[in-house]
Structures are given as C-alpha cells and as structure tokens.
Amino acid sequence: MVDARLDQFDRKILSLLQADGRLTNxxxxxxxxxxxxxxxxxxxxxxxxxxxxxxxxxxxxxxxGFPLVNVISVTLATHNRDNAQRFADLLARxxxxxxxxxxxxxxxxxxxxxxxxxxxxxxxxxxVLLPHEAVQHVKTAIVLQTLKETQALPL
Amino acid sequence: MVDARLDQFDRKILSLLQADGRLTNxxxxxxxxxxxxxxxxxxxxxxxxxxxxxxxxxxxxxxxGFPLVNVISVTLATHNRDNAQRFADLLARxxxxxxxxxxxxxxxxxxxxxxxxxxxxxxxxxxVLLPHEAVQHVKTAIVLQTLKETQALPL
DNA sequence: ACTGAAACTTCTGACGT
DNA sequence: ACGTCAGAAGTTTCAGT
Numbered sequence: 389m390v391d392a393r394l395d396q397f398d399r400k401i402l403s404l405l406q407a408d409g410r411l412t413n414x415x416x417x418x419x420x421x422x423x424x425x426x427x428x429x430x431x432x433x434x435x436x437x438x439x440x441x442x443x444x445x446x447x448x449x450x451x452x453g454f455p456l457v458n459v460i461s462v463t464l465a466t467h468n469r470d471n472a473q474r475f476a477d478l479l480a481r482x483x484x485x486x487x488x489x490x491x492x493x494x495x496x497x498x499x500x501x502x503x504x505x506x507x508x509x510x511x512x513x514x515x516v517l518l519p520h521e522a523v524q525h526v527k528t529a530i531v532l533q534t535l536k537e538t539q540a541l542p543l
Numbered sequence: 544m545v546d547a548r549l550d551q552f553d554r555k556i557l558s559l560l561q562a563d564g565r566l567t568n569x570x571x572x573x574x575x576x577x578x579x580x581x582x583x584x585x586x587x588x589x590x591x592x593x594x595x596x597x598x599x600x601x602x603x604x605x606x607x608g609f610p611l612v613n614v615i616s617v618t619l620a621t622h623n624r625d626n627a628q629r630f631a632d633l634l635a636r637x638x639x640x641x642x643x644x645x646x647x648x649x650x651x652x653x654x655x656x657x658x659x660x661x662x663x664x665x666x667x668x669x670x671v672l673l674p675h676e677a678v679q680h681v682k683t684a685i686v687l688q689t690l691k692e693t694q695a696l697p698l
Numbered sequence: 699a700c701t702g703a704a705a706c707t708t709c710t711g712a713c714g715t
Numbered sequence: 716a717c718g719t720c721a722g723a724a725g726t727t728t729c730a731g732t
Binding site: 402405406407408409410437438439440441442443444445446447448449451452454457459476479480483484485486487488489490491492493497498502529530531532533534535536537538539540541542543 | 557560561562563564565592593594595596597598599600601602603604606607609612614631634635638639640641642643644645646647648652653657684685686687688689690691692693694695696697698
C-alpha cells in the first residue's frame with residue numbers, strides 16, 4: 389500500500405502535515421514521540437525525496453468571490469496528438485481551471501472550473517472553450533453542493 | 544470580483560501563500576514591500592476572518608501508493624431527504640473519497656476517488672457504494688492522465 | 699538512529715511615527 | 716496603518732551516546 393521506505397513515524401508525520409501544513413517540529417515531536425530535531429530531519433528527507441510536493445494555503449472560495457464550481461465534460465474534435473497537446477496547453481494557461489483529467493471511456497476530458505458567477509461561466513464556455521479548434525463538444529454541469537473536498541491521501 | 548475589504552497587499556499575500564504555504568513573514572515582506580511584522584498582522588487577520596481556511600502539505604499520490612484516480616457518477620435511488628443525508632454521511636467516512644459534489648441536471652453526484660489499484664476500486668464500488676441503500680446507479684471512469692490539479696483561486 | 703544543546707532564524711507584541 | 720526593535724519561539728546543525 390504505502391512505500392516500504394517509510395516507517396510508522398514518517399507516515400504519522402505525513403498524515404499530520406497534510407492535515408496542518410504549518411505544524412512546527414515541536415508540534416510534531418509531541419505527537420509522534422520523537423525529538424524536534426529528528427522530526428526536522430525526517431521532514432527534510434520526506435521533502436527531498438518527493439513525498440511532500442509542497443505546502444499550500446487553502447483559501448475560502450466563497451469569501452474570495454468564486455462561489456460557482458462547475459464540472460465540464462469536453463470531447464475533442466479528433467484525437468490526434470497535436471489536438472490533445474494544444475488543448476493541454478490551453479488548460480495550463482487558464483487559471484479558473486482547477487482540475488483537468490483525461491478519462492477512459494469516450495476519450496474525453498473532465499474539467500473542474502471555478503467562476504464568480506454564471507456570466508463568467510458562459511464567457512468561459514462560449515468564449516474560450518468552444519472557439520478552440522480542438523474542442524468538439526462541451527457539456528456543463530453546475531455544482532449545487534460540495535459535500536467533500538480535500539487532497540488528503542488515506543494513509 | 545474579490546472582496547472589497549482586501550487591498551492589493553492582502554491579495555498578494557494570499558496569492559503567494561496559496562503557491563507556498565510555508566513562506567515566512569520575512570519572505571512575504573520582501574515580495575510585497577511591507578515589513579515582516581505588518582505581513583504577520585495581515586496574515587493573522589486573513590486567517591481570523593476566514594479568507595485562509597488552513598494550510599496543507601500536498602503529498603505525492605504515486606509515491607505514496609495511490610496511482611489510480613477515478614471519477615464516479617452516482618445516481619441515488621429516490622431523492623428524499625433521508626437518502627441524501629445517509630449518502631452524505633457515508634461519503635464523509637470514506638477516506639478514499641477526495642471530492643463529492645451534487646450536480647445540476649440528472650440530480651446525481653460526482654465523486655473523485657483515489658485507490659492503490661483496480662482491485663481496491665472494484666472493492667470500493669461493489670463493496671461500499673453499490674450495497675448502500677440510497678445508491679441506484681454507479682458509473683465509473685478511470686483517469687488516464689491528470690493535466691492539472693490545484694485548489695488555487697485565480698486571484 | 700536518536701537526543702540534547704547551541705547557534706541561527708523567525709515571530710510577535712510594545713512602542714513611536 | 717506602518718516600521719523598528721527586542722524578547723520569545725522555532726529551526727537546524729553538531730557533538731555525544
């Protein structure tokens with residue numbers, strides 16, 4: 389399940405940090421029964437080895453003006469390599485696109501997009517997505533309620 | 544677009560922290576042209592006022608044994624309040640469910656689920672989701688490639 | 699591999715502008 | 716509202732076990 393190079397202390401540290409990325413080495417030391425210096429060294433190693441990809445502040449979408457979450461299914465016109473690459477380049481440049489995944493099945497994409505309002509959503513779909521040469525078909529669904537939203541792994 | 548109570552300094556601080564949640568107030572002070580103490584005060588206020596919901600370490604899914612991402616569409620059997628509540632309670636308890644959104648349209652849910660392998664996915668769908676009384680229909684898609692994955696807001 | 703102490707960095711509250 | 720400064724807190728390196 390989990391990498392054999394990690395012992396129970398490492399897993400505990402990762403688990404604590406994905407719940408609170410600002411925990412100090414002193415905080416960690418109290419909860420994993422290790423000295424602060426040891427927590428510091430282990431954390432450093434977990435970062436260097438790439439188990440920890442980074443630290444992020446999670447902001448409040450509603451309070452910052454992006455109350456609308458949208459799930460958009462996109463079908464590409466033809467599935468040649470160039471089209472897919474141009475589409476990927478487009479998505480990378482669009483900050484309102486939080487997630488973009490290529491799916492099995494009908495070989496299309498699913499996007500998670502945040503917008504301030506319906507007009508911005510319409511502008512995005514009609515002004516950015518649909519005009520792109522690679523895009524054939526778009527289906528938009530609006531999120532009524534988000535029950536859960538985390539990136540935490542079930543360690 | 545963005546809350547009027549926030550000036551350019553606040554927005555810059557939020558923007559920097561959602562890119563790197565471990566930035567010190569000294570780091571911030573260099574990039575926003577404010578003293579460290581002032582950055583500390585503003586950050587404290589942004590946390591207290593709920594603009595910053597928290598800080599998280601982002602872990603590497605692949606290296607930690609969850610290479611499979613799955614997008615699962617769920618239709619509930621009947622749409623009474625009890626069924627929806629029981630389903631929500633179930634999702635809250637399942638750590639492999641990273642996201643759960645109720646959508647417009649056919650009034651169903653979309654889940655983002657991470658698993659170590661296909662067997663775990665099958666166990667989850669057939670052993671947890673389908674047996675639940677509220678669940679009528681499930682459609683599973685596997686993510687072939689993730690082009691983008693962030694929670695950053697386009698401030 | 700771990701602890702503990704020492705040197706260094708960062709944080710934060712008091713004060714003055 | 717902001718900057719400066721100093722005491723407190725946290726981090727990290729290093730010697731010792």
